[in-house]
Amino acid sequence: MKRSAPQQAPExxxxxxxxxxxxxxxxxxDKVRAVLGQTREPVLFxxxxxxxTANPAVERPVTAQANVDVNGRPARAHVAGQTATQAVDLLQDRLAARMARLAEHREARRGRTPVPGPHEWQHGSEPTHRPDYYPRPVEERQVVRHKSFSLAWESPDEAAFELESMDYGFHLFTDADSGEDSVLYRSGPTGYRLAQVHPSPRPEGSVAVPLTVSELPAPRMNMAEAQxxxxxxxxxxxxxxxxSTGRGNVLYHRYDGHYGLITPAQ
Incomplete structure (x- = not known):
């Protein structure tokens, strides 16, 4: 079968x-267009x-973030550097990795390549280029962003793909097997950790990514206790x-020093 040619680099x-x-x-x-010009699917956005940042205490003051839509599939990359040039170069490399992951996933779904094995999910030392948190005093911190949406029903493998393609630090989802609200995050240089509202054991060999599962249930608490x-x-x-709801929530530190909150839609 003839392979499709790369799309014209988007605006x-x-x-x-x-x-x-x-x-x-x-x-x-120019750097981002060079990456996106290599994809074989249309880039819609x-x-x-x-x-x-003007804060002299921040070691890597320049942050660069890219958000793209590749034929309906979103991807994201977020880095920090000491200079604008360094940040953009890091962003180019990180976005290229995101695009490669999307392409591999697309080919696997079409049956052209095997489903990714554990070695293909390794994320190595990528998080070392993440932005630094702004050292905002505790008494000034507030929940400035609250996102509520219907959680995707996914397997841990699908959640890991979502986490990596969107360059998240964690991913909140509903486990497709158990129906439990769950969070997946990186653990060690190549692995992932799964926590659930009510932990359920997973059959050996049922997950492709290197995964450990927390045996502790999510603590039940209110917002003040979570903070x-x-x-x-x-x-x-x-x-x-x-x-009050029993549903899994995530409260997290934002890079601006405030809090963000993610809750499932009821």
Whole structure:
């Protein structure tokens, strides 16, 4: 079968904020277009956001984020660098990895390649380029973003693909086998960890990704208790069962130093 040719590189929207070099936007546009021009599916949307924080305490003050839609499938990359050029170069590499993962998944679904094995899901040291958290005082932190949506019913393998293609630090979903609200996150250099409202054992060999499962149920608590737990542990997020609904929620640290909250739609 004849392989389709790469699509014409799309227009890329670039938004900037903070003190950046005059050519930063054009550099980011060219680098992202070079990645997207290699895909064999139409890119319906592409946007890059560049920001330089004025806080001198931040070691990598320039953040770069790309959001794209490849034929209806979203992908995302988010990095930080010491300079605009470094951040954009890191973004280009990270976005290229996201695009390769989407292409592999598309081919696997079409039956042209085997379903990815554990070695194909390795994420290595990619998270080392994530942005630094703004050191906002605890008393100033608030929930400034609350997202509520119907959780996808997925397997841990599908959740891992979603986490990697969207460059998330965690992914909240409903386990397709057990029906339990669950969160998947990276554990170690190549593995993943699964936590559930009510943990259920998984048959050996039923998951392709290297996965460990927490044996502890999600703690049942209210928002104030979740915030206290988040600050006490120092973790980037806390997974908990809402004390009124029993559904799995995630409260997390945003890069601006505030909190974000994700809840399932009732």
């Amino acid at each position: 890329v929207q670039v938004e900037t904020s903070g003190q950046l070099p005059p050519d930063a936007a054009a550099y980011a546009r 592409a946007r890059v956001r560049l920001n330089r 206290q737990r988040l600050e006490a542990t120092g973790f980037p997020f806390v997974f908990f069962a809402d004390d």
